[in-house]
Amino acid sequence: MGSIQEPVSLPEEQLEGVENDTVYVAVGNNAEKNHKLLHWVIQNFSGKKICLLHILIPDLVNSFNTNVSEYEHKDHAIKAFKEHGSQTMHEFLDQYILTLVPSGVQASKLLIEKDNIEKGIKEAIFQHNIRCLVMGAAADRHNTGLDSEDTPGIETTPVLLMLDSNTEAKQSEKIKSESIPNVLQYLDSSDMEETENVIARTKLTDLLIHKDDEALQNWRAKEISRRKEVEKQLARKKQDVLEMKNQRDKIICELQMVRDQSSALRNQLFESNCTATELEEKFLSAVDLLISFKEKRDKLRIEHANAVRKVKVLTKIGEADTTSSYVVEFPTFSFMEVNEATHDFDQSWKIGEGRYGSVYKGLLRNMLVAIKMLPSYGCQSQLEFQHQVDVLSRVRHPNLLTLIGSCAESKSLVYEYLNNGSLESHLACKNKTPLPWQIRISIATDICSALIFLHSCEPCIVHGNLKPSKVLLDANFVAKLGDLGIPYLVQHSVGSADTSPIICNNSHENLAYVDPEYLDTGKLTPESDVYSFGIILLQLLTGRPLSGLVRDMRCALEKENLKTVLDLSAGEWPLYQTTQLAYLALRCCEKTWLNRPDLVSEVWSVLKPFRTICIDRRQELTSKKLQRAPSHFVCPIVQEVMEDPYIAADGFTYEEEAIRGWLDSGHDTSPMTNLTLEHTDLVPNYALHNAIREWQQQ
Numbered sequence: 263m264g265s266i267q268e269p270v271s272l273p274e275e276q277l278e279g280v281e282n283d284t285v286y287v288a289v290g291n292n293a294e295k296n297h298k299l300l301h302w303v304i305q306n307f308s309g310k311k312i313c314l315l316h317i318l319i320p321d322l323v324n325s326f327n328t329n330v331s332e333y334e335h336k337d338h339a340i341k342a343f344k345e346h347g348s349q350t351m352h353e354f355l356d357q358y359i360l361t362l363v364p365s366g367v368q369a370s371k372l373l374i375e376k377d378n379i380e381k382g383i384k385e386a387i388f389q390h391n392i393r394c395l396v397m398g399a400a401a402d403r404h405n406t407g408l409d410s411e412d413t414p415g416i417e418t419t420p421v422l423l424m425l426d427s428n429t430e431a432k433q434s435e436k437i438k439s440e441s442i443p444n445v446l447q448y449l450d451s452s453d454m455e456e457t458e459n460v461i462a463r464t465k466l467t468d469l470l471i472h473k474d475d476e477a478l479q480n481w482r483a484k485e486i487s488r489r490k491e492v493e494k495q496l497a498r499k500k501q502d503v504l505e506m507k508n509q510r511d512k513i514i515c516e517l518q519m520v521r522d523q524s525s526a527l528r529n530q531l532f533e534s535n536c537t538a539t540e541l542e543e544k545f546l547s548a549v550d551l552l553i554s555f556k557e558k559r560d561k562l563r564i565e566h567a568n569a570v571r572k573v574k575v576l577t578k579i580g581e582a583d584t585t586s587s588y589v590v591e592f593p594t595f596s597f598m599e600v601n602e603a604t605h606d607f608d609q610s611w612k613i614g615e616g617r618y619g620s621v622y623k624g625l626l627r628n629m630l631v632a633i634k635m636l637p638s639y640g641c642q643s644q645l646e647f648q649h650q651v652d653v654l655s656r657v658r659h660p661n662l663l664t665l666i667g668s669c670a671e672s673k674s675l676v677y678e679y680l681n682n683g684s685l686e687s688h689l690a691c692k693n694k695t696p697l698p699w700q701i702r703i704s705i706a707t708d709i710c711s712a713l714i715f716l717h718s719c720e721p722c723i724v725h726g727n728l729k730p731s732k733v734l735l736d737a738n739f740v741a742k743l744g745d746l747g748i749p750y751l752v753q754h755s756v757g758s759a760d761t762s763p764i765i766c767n768n769s770h771e772n773l774a775y776v777d778p779e780y781l782d783t784g785k786l787t788p789e790s791d792v793y794s795f796g797i798i799l800l801q802l803l804t805g806r807p808l809s810g811l812v813r814d815m816r817c818a819l820e821k822e823n824l825k826t827v828l829d830l831s832a833g834e835w836p837l838y839q840t841t842q843l844a845y846l847a848l849r850c851c852e853k854t855w856l857n858r859p860d861l862v863s864e865v866w867s868v869l870k871p872f873r874t875i876c877i878d879r880r881q882e883l884t885s886k887k888l889q890r891a892p893s894h895f896v897c898p899i900v901q902e903v904m905e906d907p908y909i910a911a912d913g914f915t916y917e918e919e920a921i922r923g924w925l926d927s928g929h930d931t932s933p934m935t936n937l938t939l940e941h942t943d944l945v946p947n948y949a950l951h952n953a954i955r956e957w958q959q960q
């Protein structure tokens with residue numbers, strides 16, 4: 263039985279079988295494919311015998327396609343056509359042979375006429391005992407297992423069919439006919455199509471040849487109905503395509519709409535984001551605004567509370583005013599208030615007593631004050647008294663004790679309280695360290711400044727009772743003159759213009775400050791104050807008792823021995839300037855007022871150069887003292903270093919007087935926290951008291 267092999271490229275063992283056999287090459291009608299096939303054959307079988315095999319199918323169909331009526335002479339035509347086809351094919355094969363000759367191939371041709379290629383090939387194999395047959399391969403590459411890339415130059419690889427021995431080839435026709443059709447699978451697709459066409463045409467030809475008109479008509483009708491069916495299908499397809507096209511257009515439209523909507527939504531989203539950001543910013547600024555409004559509101563609340571408090575105070579003052587029945591411009595106090603402030607004029611609250619009454623320390627409307635109780639004798643009316651006080655209250659100067667208010671009922675004057683006491687106490691060194699010379703000179707300057715102011719007033723104001731007890735020192739050692747105008751107030755009361763209270767009720771010591779001319783004439787002049795100032799200046803320089811003071815100074819200056827009289831506890835006096843001051847003081851103490859120096863042109867001009875050095879020193883001293891004072895030494899109410907610290911129920915320590923005054927004035931709350939106090943008991947803070955003492959003695 264013949265075996266069929268598939269040599270794609272031709273290995274040596276394949277070629278061995280071909281050696282002595284003629285290689286049959288099956289050529290078709292496609293000239294291009296034939297050329298490629300022959301090219302392949304030349305490459306693989308150079309020097310071999312080649313026989314070109316062509317199965318010629320008489321192609322009558324072409325001649326009958328156009329006009330069937332022409333078949334009246336068909337026998338003759340078919341014959342002529344066959345002859346013509348055979349001749350043409352011979353010529354073609356000859357041409358192929360000629361192309362093979364230069365390649366050293368012995369070529370021959372074999373033309374077999376058969377109405378079927380399959381049958382023709384079978385016949386050729388039988389008749390010519392073909393063992394080696396080359397055919398154009400089928401287009402189906404799976405059959406060959408090759409790619410065109412592997413065999414460049416030809417689209418499909420030709421197929422070499424090796425048929426077994428002659429004996430096998432000559433087997434019974436039945437067996438051979440079984441094996442031969444397999445050959446056809448190696449024909450390329452175009453050959454197959456061609457074959458099918460040929461078969462169809464052959465059938466038609468058969469019909470024509472055998473004059474089978476009825477069958478022809480049937481076949482035609484079949485063809486027409488098939489064609490109609492195809493046309494119908496085509497029309498349906500067209501309709502489908504049209505519908506699909508419409509659908510596609512619709513979808514595109516919808517897609518476009520969706521795209522538009524999407525872009526609109528995107529814009530909306532962007533706008534929303536912008537709005538959100540804007541709103542967020544607005545919200546933040548609103549929060550800021552709210553915070554600032556809250557702060558303002560709190561501030562306004564505080565201001566409101568303060569205003570309410572002020573209104574209450576003013577109302578109280580108003581009430582006090584109505585009780586006194588006078589319309590005055592500056593605060594007046596009721597006797598009750600004065601009484602309360604001084605704790606029923608408690609002796610422990612008394613500061614001192616002079617010719618014109620007692621002076622009490624007091625806590626009045628939360629202020630630490632000095633209340634001077636004038637003698638109640640005399641016929642001065644409350645109206646006259648109040649008028650006089652009103653005039654005095656308008657005389658204000660930094661070196662004059664400030665008159666805060668008055669009480670017409672009790673005929674008392676309320677002054678600011680100066681906690682550094684009087685110059686008198688300092689000169690006497692009562693529990694006090696001696697004043698440095700700079701402070702002394704600055705005190706002289708302050709007194710001079712106050713006198714210049716008083717004397718320059720219109721009408722001129724003469725103090726008339728200037729002495730160290732009337733020179734009060736504040737926390738910064740600034741000197742302030744007190745008791746201004748008291749003699750006038752009291753004189754009126756006494757009702758005797760002739761009787762001078764200064765003279766009448768004054769001690770011998772106090773008379774030392776009184777102008778001798780005034781003593782002689784009873785007439786107070788500005789120069790009277792200059793005399794008193796001279797004595798005070800001599801006291802500041804020497805610190806000596808009044809008796810023989812002028813004489814001793816004069817003597818020392820004459821002997822140019824100033825140092826012997828100077829108060830050396832005041833430090834190292836600058837001798838030249840101090841001598842100048844000493845001369846100036848003596849001139850002030852001249853018995854005749856005409857010989858006394860002018861305060862502005864002479865005294866002030868000498869004192870003025872000292873001012874800067876003295877004020878600096880004063881600041882240095884006070885700031886040192888203030889700096890050194892720990893904050894817990896200072897009373898929260900009066901803001902001064904405490905002398906008698908007491909602990910209240912709120913746990914804070916206060917100056918006893920201050921906290922008692924606070925509680926006695928009806929307060930039941932803490933001055934520090936404003937919370938209600940559990941009780942009003944006070945406990946002395948001995949530890950703090952000792953600490954303050956130690957600190958003060960340093």
Ligand SMILES: Nc1ncnc2c1ncn2[C@@H]1O[C@H](COP(=O)(O)OP(=O)(O)OP(=O)(O)O)[C@@H](O)[C@H]1O
Pocket residue numbers: 613614615616617618619620621632634663677678679680681683684727731732734744745
């Ligand atoms: N505002 C005040 N602050 C502190 N102490 C004061 C205040 N006013 C007066 N004093 C003190 O009160 C005491 C009594 O003073 P007052 O003026 O009544 O009498 P005097 O000056 O001693 O003598 P006189 O008035 O008889 O001449 C004085 O030692 C004085 O230092």
